[in-house]
Amino acid sequence: METSGGIQASLAGRYATALFGLARDERQIDAVDRSLDALGSALVDSREFGDLVASPVIGRKDAAKAFAALSPELGLDPITAKFLGVLARNGRKGELKKIIRAYRSIAAAHRGEISAEVISAHPLNDDQIDALKARLKARTGRDVTIDGNVDPHILGGIVIKLGSEMIDASIRTKLNRLTSAMKG
Secondary structure, eight states: OOOOOGGGGGGGHHHHHHHHHHHHHHTTHHHHHHHHHHHHHHHHOOHHHHHHHHHHOOOHHHHHHHHHHHHHEEEEEHHHHHHHHHHHHOGGGGGHHHHHHHHHHHHHHHTTTHHHEESSSSOOOHHHHHHHHHHHHHHHHHHHHEEEOOOEEEEEGEEETTTTTEEEEEEHHHHHHHHHHOOO
């Protein structure tokens, strides 16, 4: 499978490609999508889950047991639940966020969509996401999936990574430009 942006070249890309291939073969792409959405939300909403994924202190076996215990609670499909166990046993649980992002890109391309990574200072509400999707669709001529991330360091505004294009309308960047202009 050939993907855009060299996704397969990265470690996370190889795992995401393998997960997508399995989901496609089992006709479970939508179920895996929903499970990865749940995992992505858990990474943002649950400090404990984020610590579990990021901690180098938690061993492979313990991480696999913790993922197995959390899978039903998060409503994960069997493919994603098994995949988490593989990540843990291979010592790659820290790659989960990157794998989710890469999988979303691969799945979007499979559906004929384009994936946009959107960084905002605060979480976007559903109306804002819908409006952004409509503007990006008008710009690209394709349906757009949004992978939203929050980074308070941008202060306000938005940064959009759409394929190889980056649209930076963050307040931090505008302030940096103003500072540079004032220095002469």
